[in-house]
Amino acid sequence: MKLSKRVETLTPSTTLAITAKAKELKQQGINVISFGAGEPDYNTPEHIIEVAYQSMKDGQTKYTPAAGLPELRKAICAKLKADNNLQYEVANVCVCSGAKHALYNIFQVICNPGDEVIIPIPFWVSYPEQVKLASAVPVYVEGIESNLFKITAEQLGASITDKTKALILNSPSNPSGTVYSKEELEAIAAVCVEKDILVISDEIYEKLVYDGTEHVSIASLNDEIFKRTLVVNGVSKPYSMTGWRIGYVAGDKEIINAIIDLSSHSTSNPTTMAQWATLEAITGTQEPLNEMVLEFDKRRKAMVDLLNQIDGISCAMPTGAFYAYANVQELLTDDVKTADAWAAKLLEEANVAVIPGSAFGSDIHIRLSYATSMKNIEAGIQRIKEYVEASNK
Incomplete structure (x- = not known):
């Protein structure tokens, strides 16, 4: 069956591809830490x-x-x-x-x-x-x-x-x-x-x-x-x-x-x-929202500070939303030329899921969501640091 031309123009979602791969690894019993979430990790109040x-x-x-x-x-x-x-x-x-x-x-x-x-x-x-x-x-x-x-x-x-x-x-x-x-x-x-x-x-x-x-x-x-x-x-x-x-x-x-x-x-x-x-x-009451923002603020600072301690990664401090948008250009090589390829290897070898910048128009950035626990942030970025250090040897 031939589909309409309008849907043939659509670009497959990189976000969904990474998320699907992370879920597949989790189903295999692998402990994957995901920074892909585009939603708060809190339940609705x-x-x-x-x-x-x-x-x-x-x-x-x-x-x-x-x-x-x-x-x-x-x-x-x-x-x-x-x-x-x-x-x-x-x-x-x-x-x-x-x-x-x-x-x-x-x-x-x-x-x-x-x-x-x-x-x-x-x-x-x-x-x-x-x-x-x-x-x-x-x-x-x-x-x-x-x-x-x-x-x-x-x-x-x-x-x-x-x-x-x-x-x-x-x-x-x-x-x-x-x-x-x-x-x-x-x-x-x-x-x-x-x-x-x-x-x-x-x-x-x-x-x-x-x-x-x-x-x-x-x-x-x-x-x-x-x-x-x-x-x-x-x-x-x-x-x-x-x-x-x-x-x-x-x-x-x-x-x-x-x-x-x-x-x-x-x-x-x-x-x-x-x-x-x-x-x-x-x-109604805005208290749950206010509490969530305070917690996101703590996670934001922790994530960005930890990312900037990794040689080859730089990340500006965001002032809104719940994402860190990090530059990984210095980590790209002749074998790993884009953030997509780098993110794929990170997931495969370090079991950390991030969203590569091609989803947002860049080949040199990755997006990490801090809408996850502080424990996941600390453990996940430690894995990234170890992965980068091992790759640079």
């Missing part, structure tokens, strides 16, 4: 679980509007006002089956064949694939490591053509953990307004910031950029609700209405009881 359970007991098991529960959309508006100084009406918000689904829907409704979408490198693995699925063209702009992997307004301006439809901005970033400052965002916003392009602002890691870093939504800077920005967020990362699959997008009513129409013909609505759980996550 109990008060959120209880609300979901009670909602089902109360009969909340039927369809909701395609855009989501009115109560939840109203709560999202209140959250965006309180946390981000963004003033939206309920009609400006659509709840989706995860932030990934929100992003997918955005590209489907804004892109035509041949449109260009600017994607900074390093990027989250699904951005290019979702752009291609919308028959648009990814245009890559490299964030320089010395600038903590952030692109500049000058780089952005130079990459815009008459085919450019949008810029994807992910702050805090997966995989680098970098956070754009207000001043950097103001410069980028000025270019987007001048060139009249959309900004898709993926803010899913908004709550996971450290060292007094301030998360600023680019949409909050002025009225002109506000009109051009689609804000994407959700509960997966801050409330450890990755499996609940609830995210949302807020923005221009015309675009939101198109997303609602698309959702009505694809998912019908996000899972009902998960929406009630999300309402509790947003409006």
Whole structure:
């Protein structure tokens, strides 16, 4: 059977390949330490679980509007006002089956064949694939490591053509953990307004910031950029609700209405009881989140400090998310030429799983998640150190 051309353009997921190999080794009884997780290692807070359970007991098991529960959309508006100084009406918000689904829907409704979408490198693995699925063209702009992997307004301006439809901005970033400052965002916003392009602002890691870093939504800077920005967020990362699959997008009513129409013909609505759980996550106690951030902060410092003690590895201290993005270029050889090959040998010989940078647009970096125990961090990086020292002999 011949598949559609759109799926033939997709690149297999490096993340899934490494994860599958790690699981295979574990099933063989091998003690694998994995730093691949893109989700918190905490369970969903109990008060959120209880609300979901009670909602089902109360009969909340039927369809909701395609855009989501009115109560939840109203709560999202209140959250965006309180946390981000963004003033939206309920009609400006659509709840989706995860932030990934929100992003997918955005590209489907804004892109035509041949449109260009600017994607900074390093990027989250699904951005290019979702752009291609919308028959648009990814245009890559490299964030320089010395600038903590952030692109500049000058780089952005130079990459815009008459085919450019949008810029994807992910702050805090997966995989680098970098956070754009207000001043950097103001410069980028000025270019987007001048060139009249959309900004898709993926803010899913908004709550996971450290060292007094301030998360600023680019949409909050002025009225002109506000009109051009689609804000994407959700509960997966801050409330450890990755499996609940609830995210949302807020923005221009015309675009939101198109997303609602698309959702009505694809998912019908996000899972009902998960929406009630999300309402509790947003409006209920934030103490579990605060405790998780404190613990992630400790792990972040430990992981980066340990990585930088290994000859040949360098890693900037991330200020957001729960990833360390390490440079392994000095460890590459004629036999092991890329981070992919290096990560494969690390898994095979040291039983440590990391995600190679090709998943994010780089051949010389690896991503490690510190959403795992301190015990795993210390043991896993010790294995990496021993592997590197043995390889250098």
